[in-house]
Amino acid sequence: LKPNQRLFLTIIDENFFFYCNNVCYKCDIDFNILQKFEIDFPYSLKSKELEIYDVKGYFLTTFQFQNRHFGCISYQIYEFGAGSVRHVANIPKWKRKKSEIGMMTSHNGILYFKSRNALFKATSSEPFQFQKVKFQTSENTHIRDLASFSGQMFANDMEKMLCNGFIHTQCDDFDFDDIIIQTNEYAVAYEEDKLILINYTDQLNRYEVEFQKSQFNSVPQLTLSGWELHPEWMDKFLVKYKLECLPVAxxxxxxxxxxxxxxxxxxxxxxxxxxxxxxxxxxxxxxxxxxxxxxxxxxxxxxxxxxxxxxxxxxxxxxxxxxxxxxxxxxxxxxxxxxxxxxxxxxxxxxxxxxxxxxxxxxxxxxxxxxxMNFSFFDDDLKQKEPKYSQYIEKAHLMADDYSNLCYTCAQHDHFQIFKCIVMKFKNTMKMFMENDEGNPYYDSPVGMACEYFTKNNQIRQIVELWGDVEYDGTTALMMFANHRTKKIPKFLLHQIGMQGKDGKTALMEAVDKDKLYSKKQILQLVSETQLADRDGENVFDQFSYREDKPNLLFEILCSHISYKQYKDLPVEQKELISYKRKCKLIKGNWLLFQIQPDDIEPFVQKTHSLTGMLLKIKECLQNNNKIDECSKDYFGKTQEIFKVISQQDAENQECDCFGRTPDQFEQIKCILMQYDDDDSDQTISVC
Missing domain, CATH: 1.25.60 (MgtE N-terminal fold)
Incomplete structure (x- = not known):
C-alpha cells in the first residue's frame, strides 16, 4: 500500500485497515494488501477537505471509544469498521472550510473532539451522542491540537486537562505546526526544520532534532499499537539529550x-x-x-x-x-x-x-x-446596564491608557455621566499619554468618542468644553463631528470651518472621506473648504474619488465652489457629471486661464459667434483630438506663451484691456477690419 493511501489507520483484531478513495484496504504490518472492500468514503490526500500544508496519510488516524473506532474529516465524524465506513454525526458550529489535524483524541476511554471554540465528549457510541465540555484556556481562545499522551490530555500549545475537567496551563507555550503522532508515552510534532518530541512527567518536556520535510515518510513506524516514532529517530533524540530512555513520572x-x-x-x-x-x-x-x-x-x-x-x-x-x-x-x-x-x-x-x-x-x-481593581474589573462592570463599581475608578491605580479605554466602554454602553466624570478628572493624564504615544490608532479622543456614540449635541458640547476643541495634532472637534455624524453642524462648532490639522485635513474631507451616508446640510455648511488641500496636495475631490458609491448629489454640491485648477484635474468621467451651465460659468470666470490651459469647450459650441480666433483654433484641435500648437496665434497675433507671461507677471503701467492688449495692438485690429470692408465681407468678428 502506497504511503499516500495509508489514511485513518484502524487496528481491529491485529489487522490493519486503511480507508482511501472509496476503498478499504486490509493489510499486514508490512503494508501488504490482504483484501479490498468497496466503501462510500471518497476522500484522499488530494481531496479539497484535506488541503492542508504538508499533510501525510499517517497524520490521520482513528480513536477507540466503547470498542468502536471513530475519526473525523472536516466537520464530519465517521465510524470505521472492518471493511466499512459510516457517517455518524456532524461537529456543531463548524466554521472552517478545510479540515484540521488534532481535532479528535481519546483519553481514559472517552472520545473528545472540538470545533473552533468548543470542546465535546462522546457519551454513547450507538447511537452516537455527545455533550459540550466546560473548559478554560490560559487566553480563553479557540482550541486546537487535541492530543493524549503520557496519561494526560492536552490542547492548544500544550494546555493540560486537569482532574476537574478544566483545560489550563501555567507553562510556556510549546510552539509547533501540528502534532502528527501520539502514543501512550509521547507525542511527535514538527515546526519548520525541527522534529519535536514531547512527553510529560510532572511537567512538559520538549526535545527537538533537525528535520527536513522531505523526511516525513521516515518518521513513523507501524506497530501493533499503531503509529510510533521510528527507532532511528528516537535514537537521535536520546543521543542528543544523553538519555537512556524518556523520563517517566x-x-x-x-x-x-x-x-x-x-x-x-x-x-x-x-x-x-x-x-x-x-x-x-x-x-x-x-x-x-x-x-x-x-x-x-x-x-x-x-x-x-x-x-x-x-x-x-x-x-x-x-x-x-x-x-x-x-x-x-x-x-x-x-x-x-x-x-x-x-x-x-x-x-x-x-x-x-x-x-x-x-x-x-x-x-x-x-x-x-x-x-x-484593574481595567478588566471596571470594563466588565461598565458593560452592564447599571454599573455598580464606577465610584471606585478615582481610587483605583490604573494605567494612563486604561482611562481612555474605559471612556470608550462608557460611550459604547451609553454611560454619559461616568464618561464625563472620567474626562473631567483624568483629562491631563489622558492627554499626556496620547501626546507621548502619537500616531497610535487605538486611542481616540474623548471628543471623537462623544461624536460617534452620544446622540445629543448638548452632550458633545459638554465634552468639548471639558476636553478642548483642538487636539495635539491639530484635529478639530468639527473634523471629528464630520467624521462620525451625518447631521447639521451645531452652532458651537461653526467657528472651526476652514481650520486644518497638521496633515492639512479639513472637516469637509472627513465628511466626504467616509463610505457611508452623508448629510446634504452638513456638506453645504462645509463647502467653502473646497479650495483647501492637505499636506500631500490632495483636495476634497481626491477624497471623493476614493468613495465607492460616488453619489451625484454630493458631487454637485462640491462643484459649487470648485476652482478652475481643480476642475482641470478632475477625471473625464467626473467632468461629465458637471452641468453645462456650471461649466460655462466656471470658464467665463477664468477666461485667461482657460486660454492658457484649454479644456472642454462644449458649453460654447452653440455660441460660436462669441468665440475668439484662438478659441476656434482650440475647438478644432479638441474635436480632432490633435495636440494644440504651443505657438498658435489668435487673430491679434497673441500666442499662449504671451498669455502665460501676462498671468505670471505684473501688468505694465500702461492702459490695456483685460487680456493685456495695448492701444498699439488695437491699431492692428483697425487694419484687419478695413481689409474686410474692402472685400465687402459679411463675416462678423467678435472682439472682447
Whole structure:
C-alpha cells in the first residue's frame, strides 16, 4: 500500500485497515494488501477537505471509544469498521472550510473532539451522542491540537486537562505546526526544520532534532499499537539529550490519601490520578509541585470543599506561592478567608485579579479590594446596564491608557455621566499619554468618542468644553463631528470651518472621506473648504474619488465652489457629471486661464459667434483630438506663451484691456477690419 493511501489507520483484531478513495484496504504490518472492500468514503490526500500544508496519510488516524473506532474529516465524524465506513454525526458550529489535524483524541476511554471554540465528549457510541465540555484556556481562545499522551490530555500549545475537567496551563507555550503522532508515552510534532518530541512527567518536556520535510515518510513506524516514532529517530533524540530512555513520572499509592480525607472521586478522576498521583502526594508531603500540578491540586480541593487544606497549604507557601498567574477564583467563592490568595493575585493575570476584587467587595472588604481593581474589573462592570463599581475608578491605580479605554466602554454602553466624570478628572493624564504615544490608532479622543456614540449635541458640547476643541495634532472637534455624524453642524462648532490639522485635513474631507451616508446640510455648511488641500496636495475631490458609491448629489454640491485648477484635474468621467451651465460659468470666470490651459469647450459650441480666433483654433484641435500648437496665434497675433507671461507677471503701467492688449495692438485690429470692408465681407468678428 502506497504511503499516500495509508489514511485513518484502524487496528481491529491485529489487522490493519486503511480507508482511501472509496476503498478499504486490509493489510499486514508490512503494508501488504490482504483484501479490498468497496466503501462510500471518497476522500484522499488530494481531496479539497484535506488541503492542508504538508499533510501525510499517517497524520490521520482513528480513536477507540466503547470498542468502536471513530475519526473525523472536516466537520464530519465517521465510524470505521472492518471493511466499512459510516457517517455518524456532524461537529456543531463548524466554521472552517478545510479540515484540521488534532481535532479528535481519546483519553481514559472517552472520545473528545472540538470545533473552533468548543470542546465535546462522546457519551454513547450507538447511537452516537455527545455533550459540550466546560473548559478554560490560559487566553480563553479557540482550541486546537487535541492530543493524549503520557496519561494526560492536552490542547492548544500544550494546555493540560486537569482532574476537574478544566483545560489550563501555567507553562510556556510549546510552539509547533501540528502534532502528527501520539502514543501512550509521547507525542511527535514538527515546526519548520525541527522534529519535536514531547512527553510529560510532572511537567512538559520538549526535545527537538533537525528535520527536513522531505523526511516525513521516515518518521513513523507501524506497530501493533499503531503509529510510533521510528527507532532511528528516537535514537537521535536520546543521543542528543544523553538519555537512556524518556523520563517517566513517579507515582505513589494514593488510595490511602483518598481514604484519609474522605475524598469522593468521579470515574474520570479515578483514572486521572493513576497518572497524576503526585498531585495528591503533596497534601501530606513537602514536595515541590509544578505550576500545573499546583493548579490541579487547588481546583481539586476546591471541588471537594476542603478549604481547610487549601488554607494550610497556601499559608505554608506550598500552593499559590507566587508561581501561579491564572487562577479561576470563582471556584473559591465559599472559602472562609480569601486574603490567603492576596500574594498570588499580585502576579496574577488581569481577569483573575478582577474576579478577586469583586469577591472581596461582596464581603465588604473595600479597602483590600481597591488594590486589585484593574481595567478588566471596571470594563466588565461598565458593560452592564447599571454599573455598580464606577465610584471606585478615582481610587483605583490604573494605567494612563486604561482611562481612555474605559471612556470608550462608557460611550459604547451609553454611560454619559461616568464618561464625563472620567474626562473631567483624568483629562491631563489622558492627554499626556496620547501626546507621548502619537500616531497610535487605538486611542481616540474623548471628543471623537462623544461624536460617534452620544446622540445629543448638548452632550458633545459638554465634552468639548471639558476636553478642548483642538487636539495635539491639530484635529478639530468639527473634523471629528464630520467624521462620525451625518447631521447639521451645531452652532458651537461653526467657528472651526476652514481650520486644518497638521496633515492639512479639513472637516469637509472627513465628511466626504467616509463610505457611508452623508448629510446634504452638513456638506453645504462645509463647502467653502473646497479650495483647501492637505499636506500631500490632495483636495476634497481626491477624497471623493476614493468613495465607492460616488453619489451625484454630493458631487454637485462640491462643484459649487470648485476652482478652475481643480476642475482641470478632475477625471473625464467626473467632468461629465458637471452641468453645462456650471461649466460655462466656471470658464467665463477664468477666461485667461482657460486660454492658457484649454479644456472642454462644449458649453460654447452653440455660441460660436462669441468665440475668439484662438478659441476656434482650440475647438478644432479638441474635436480632432490633435495636440494644440504651443505657438498658435489668435487673430491679434497673441500666442499662449504671451498669455502665460501676462498671468505670471505684473501688468505694465500702461492702459490695456483685460487680456493685456495695448492701444498699439488695437491699431492692428483697425487694419484687419478695413481689409474686410474692402472685400465687402459679411463675416462678423467678435472682439472682447
Amino acid at each position: 513517579q507515582q505513589f499509592d494514593f488510595e490511602a490519601t483518598i481514604a484519609k480525607y474522605n475524598f469522593v472521586l468521579t470515574e474520570f478522576q479515578k483514572e486521572y490520578f493513576k497518572n497524576n498521583s503526585r498531585v495528591l502526594q503533596a497534601i501530606d508531603e513537602k514536595i515541590d509541585l509544578s505550576s500545573i500540578n499546583q493548579i490541579d491540586l487547588l481546583y481539586f480541593l476546591a471541588e471537594q470543599k476542603r478549604f481547610d487544606l487549601i488554607t494550610k497549604l497556601v499559608s505554608e507557601k506550598r500552593l499559590a506561592n507566587g508561581s501561579l498567574t491564572n487562577i479561576e477564583m470563582g471556584l473559591f467563592k465559599d472559602a472562609p478567608d480569601l486574603m490567603i490568595f492576596a500574594d498570588a493575585m499580585q502576579l496574577s493575570e488581569d481577569d483573575s485579579r478582577a474576579q478577586f476584587a469583586k469577591m472581596l467587595l461582596d464581603r465588604q472588604l473595600e479597602t483590600e479590594a481597591i488594590e486589585f
